[in-house]
Amino acid sequence: MRRQFINDPQEHVREALDGFERTYPHLVRWNREPSYVARATPPAQPKVALVAGGGSGHEPLHAGFVGSGMLDAAVPGAIFSSPTAIQLEAATRAADSGRGVLHVIKNYTGDVMNFGIAAELVSADGIEVERVLVADDLATDAPEGTGPGRRGTAAVLVVEKACGAAAERGASLQEVAALGRRIADNARTMAMALASCAHPGESEPSFELGPDEVELGVGIHGERGVARVPFGTAAQLVPQLVDPVVEALGLTRGDEVIAIVNGLGATHPLELSVVFRETALLLEEAGITIARQLVGPYVTALDMAGVSITLVRADAELVELWDAPVRTAALTW
Amino acid sequence: MRRQFINDPQEHVREALDGFERTYPHLVRWNREPSYVARATPPAQPKVALVAGGGSGHEPLHAGFVGSGMLDAAVPGAIFSSPTAIQLEAATRAADSGRGVLHVIKNYTGDVMNFGIAAELVSADGIEVERVLVADDLATDAPEGTGPGRRGTAAVLVVEKACGAAAERGASLQEVAALGRRIADNARTMAMALASCAHPGESEPSFELGPDEVELGVGIHGERGVARVPFGTAAQLVPQLVDPVVEALGLTRGDEVIAIVNGLGATHPLELSVVFRETALLLEEAGITIARQLVGPYVTALDMAGVSITLVRADAELVELWDAPVRTAALTW
Amino acid sequence: MVSDGLLDAAAARAWVDAFVGVADAERGALGELDRRSGDGDFGSNLQTSLTRARVELASATGATPAEPFALLSTAFLNTGGTSGPLYGMWFRELSRTFGEAEAVGLDALAAAVAAGTATVQRLGGATVGDKTMVDALAPAGDALAAAAAAGDALPEALRAAALAARAGAEGTAELVARRGRASYVGEVARGVIDPGAVTVALFFEAAPGVSAS
Amino acid sequence: MVSDGLLDAAAARAWVDAFVGVADAERGALGELDRRSGDGDFGSNLQTSLTRARVELASATGATPAEPFALLSTAFLNTGGTSGPLYGMWFRELSRTFGEAEAVGLDALAAAVAAGTATVQRLGGATVGDKTMVDALAPAGDALAAAAAAGDALPEALRAAALAARAGAEGTAELVARRGRASYVGEVARGVIDPGAVTVALFFEAAPGVSAS
C-alpha cells in the first residue's frame, strides 16, 4: 500500500509548485496562471530561450533545471499528462528575449501536439520557435512510421544542459537546435523497475510484480514495460540495460560517452552508486570511456523503484558544454 | 515486498563507495582501508578539519557533504552502525592539517564511543580534537541523565555547513567547536514515516503500518517511533512535526529559522514540496521567518517513506555562514 | 442574425452559447463513450473546457462573430487531453478567418471550417476513417463547401453541415481507431461511436436555425 | 616465560594466541548469550575481531610482550558494536603500559589492567553492577592488585585474576543491564550471563600457567 503527503490530489501539483518556488526563490518564479516556472532573474543579455515541459510526477524534471546555463522556463502539466497549449504559449512568450525559443520536447503524442500548437500560436506574433524532439527510450523502438516512436526520457537532461550552455554563449536558434538534435540522435536509454508507482492519492501501484520478477523497459508513467525478466543481483541486472544501449548506439572501443544512472524515485543512493559501478565496469571492459556522469534521481516516475541508464555519445564539444557553469535547483556547478 | 539493486549485502556499502568515488572523482577520494571518504584535493591553506561519520544507509549523509566549505572527511560504518575507531582515527589523521580536527557526531552510543576512542588515539600524537554532539531528535527527548539522550539527525547538516564555512575562513578549533555547539543547542527535529524501510538484501520492512496509521517520532534506522497517529492530509500531518519543534525551541513571533524538510528516502519531490509549503504556512502564521531552507532527501533511512522537519534558530551570523560557498556532491552553491 | 444570409456577432454568440449548453448536458454520455473506446477522460476534459468557456464568454464585448469562437478556442486550448487542443485550434481558425468582420457569410464560414479541419489534421495526423473528430469535421466542411458552391442560403447550409456531421459521427461506430487513446483498445471499441466526432455534430446542431427547423 | 616472575614476549604471545583460540571456539555460545540478553551480534563482532587478529599477529616481530596486545587492540578497534572498541582500548592500555619492556612483572600487569579498566569505564560509562564486561574486568584487576601488594608470584596472581573474572561474569546473571543493547531488554535478560564479561574470564583463563594448573 502506498501513501503520500498530499492534500487534494487535484491541487497536488499546484501546491508543490508553490512549495518549490518558496524553496528556491532566488532561482525560480512560478507563474500561477497559466502555470509555468521561469527564472527568477531574466538573462542579462538577449539569448536563445529554452523551454521544456511535460507531465508532472518526474521531478526534479523540468522545473529543477530552470536557471542560468540551462532552461529559461519549465511547463508542468498534471501528473503524467501534457501541459496545455496555453501554458506552453505563455511560457514561450515569457521566455523569448528576441532571439527565438527552443522547445525541448519529450516524444509523447500530447506533448508534441501541445508544443506544436504553442509554436503556432506565438509564431503569429513573430516569435521564432525551433524544436528538439527527444526520443531516447529503446524499449519503445519500432520501425519508422509504425507508431508514435521511442518515448523521451532522461536524455532530455543532456539536451537541456548542453543547449542551455550554447544558448548562454550566444549561439543562434538554429545552432542550438542543431546541437540538440545531434545530441538526441546520439542518446539512448533503457529502464527497469523493481516496483511500480502509485498516483498521488491512490494506494495501489499501477502494476504488480512477483518476488522474482523485474519489469524491463518501463517508461516514466507507471506503464508496463516490454518484458518481465528474473530478479537478480545488480551485476546480473545492469547489463540488461547497458548492453542494448551500447548496441543501439553502435558504441565501440575508444568511444566516449556521457552516462546517466537515473533513479526512478524510490531507489536509494547506495543502490544507484552500486548500479553506476556496474555500469562503469561494463563500459570499462568494452573500452568505452565515461567522460562525464550523473547519478541520482533526476527523471522520476513518482515513487517507482527502479533505474534507467542513458548513454550519450560524447565528443570534446559536448563535454565542454556539459562542463559549462549551471545554476539550477537540481544541478549546479 | 522490498527489493534492491544489490550484489552481496556484505559488500553493499563498499561497492556503493566505489561507485560514489567514480561519480565524483573531482570532489572526493575513497580511502579503501580503513574506509573513509576525503576531499579529492586537500585545502590550499591549513585549516581546522571537519570529520563526520556514522552508519551507512543515510546517504547522501555524510559523504555527500565532503568538499570545500563543508567536510574534510566522512567515515561510513556498515548499514546503520557506527564506523570503527580505526576508521575514525585514520580519517582524523588524514584530515588534520595542523590546526586541529572537529568531530561532528550524531548522538548514538556507538558513534560517541568510537569517535571518543579515535580522539584518544590521535591525541597521543598531538592532534587536537574537539567534538560537537548533535542531538536534535525531539522524539527521544528525556530528562537529563535518564538515558542516551536525543538522537542526532538532520540538524547535523547545519552544523557541518556552518562550521565548514567558519573553518574555511580560518576560525580556530575552539571557535568552530563553540559555533557548532551553539547551533546544535538551537536545533530540534521531528520525523514521521508512512512506511518503514528494509535493510539491503532483506525483503521485509522493519515495521508494518496499518492503512490508517502513521509512525510518529521515527528515527533514521527503521526503529519504531514513539506513537502511532492517524493518517491524514499533509495539512493535518505536518503540524504534528512543526508544532513540537517550535515549542521545544521556544520560537516566538519575530524569530528567524533555517528549516530543513528532509525526505527519509522514498518520499517524492512533489510531496516534499507540499510538506515544505505546509511548514512555511504554519511558520508564517506564527510570525516566524524562514531565513533559509533545504528541501530534499539529505538524511535518509534507506527506502523509508517519510519526512523529518528540522528547525534551527538563526541569526545573521548563521545565515551568513549558511550562504558561504559550498561545493560537495549533495550541496553546491 | 442569419436571416439576411450573414452570421452576425449576436448569432455567433448564440451559437456558441447553445453549443456550450448542449455539450455540457451531454458530457456524461460523451465521457461514457470514451470510457468504452478510449481512456475515459473525455467527459472531464470537456467539462474543464466548458467551465472555462463560460468564464471567458462572460467578459465578451460582443463586437464581432469572431470573438466568441476566439474565447472558445482559448478555453479548449487550456485543457489537457487530445481533444481540447484540437478543438481549440479548430475554433481558432474560425475566429481567425472571420477576422474583424461584423458579420460573415457562407463562403467565409466554409473557408473557416476547411481551414480549421486542415489544422486539426496537420496537428493530429488523422484522416477520415481513423475514428476521430475528423470523421465529423470533414463531411461537415464538405457540406458547407458544396452549399456555398450551389449558392444555398446560410441556414440551409448549416442544416446540411449538421446532418453530415451527425452521419459522420454515427459512422465511426463501425471503425477501429488508429489515432488517440482509442487506438490502444482496437477491436474492443468497434460498435462504439467516437465521442470527439459526436461533439462536432453537437456543435453544428447548435448553429442558429438548425435545431429550430 | 612466567617462571621467573616475568611475562616475556613469547609468553605474551602464547597468552594472546590461547585467548584467540578459546574465544573463537566459544563464539557461538557467546553470541547465543547476546541473543538472549542483547541484540545478538556479539558472536559476529567477536569473529570479525579474531579473524583480523590472526592476520595482524601473523606479521608480529615477537620483540616485546606489548606487541601482541597492541595487535589485538588494533583488531578489536577495527570492529563495530560496543564490545569491539572497548576491548580494543583495554588491550591498548596493556600494550601502552608495557611499553618497550622486554618482559614485565606483576606490578606492571596490575597497573596495566587497572589503566585498561579505567579507560573502559570512562568510555563506556559503566560501573560494576551494570551487567557488562566491567563486572569481570574490575574484580580481575582487584585480584592482581591484591596479589601484587601481597608479593605473590605472577602465575598465582593470574590464577586469582582468572577466578575473580569468572566469578564476576557468573554474577552478571543476577543483574539487570543498564548499559549497552542489553539495557533495552531489561528484566527479560535476568538469569542470562553477560557475554562481554565471560569473554574477559576467557582471557584471564588463557593466561600462561592458569589452565595448566
Ligand SMILES: Nc1ncnc2c1ncn2[C@@H]1O[C@H](COP(=O)(O)OP(=O)(O)O)[C@@H](O)[C@H]1O
Ligand atoms: N490524432 C487525433 N486527431 C484528431 N482527433 C483525435 C486524435 N486523437 C484523438 N482524437 C479525438 O479526441 C477524442 C478523445 O479526446 P480526449 O479523451 O480528450 O483525449 P485522449 O484521447 O488523449 O484521452 C477522440 O474521441 C477523438 O475524436
Ligand SMILES: Nc1ncnc2c1ncn2[C@@H]1O[C@H](COP(=O)(O)OP(=O)(O)O)[C@@H](O)[C@H]1O
Ligand atoms: N557501556 C558499556 N560499558 C562496558 N561494556 C559494555 C557497555 N555496553 C555493552 N558492554 C559490553 O558489550 C557487550 C555487548 O557487545 P556487542 O554485542 O559487541 O555490542 P552491542 O551491545 O552494541 O551490540 C555486552 O555483553 C557488555 O559486556
Ligand SMILES: [Mg+2]
Ligand atoms: Mg480520452
Ligand SMILES: [Mg+2]
Ligand atoms: Mg487522455
Ligand SMILES: [Mg+2]
Ligand atoms: Mg550486541
Ligand SMILES: [Mg+2]
Ligand atoms: Mg549491536
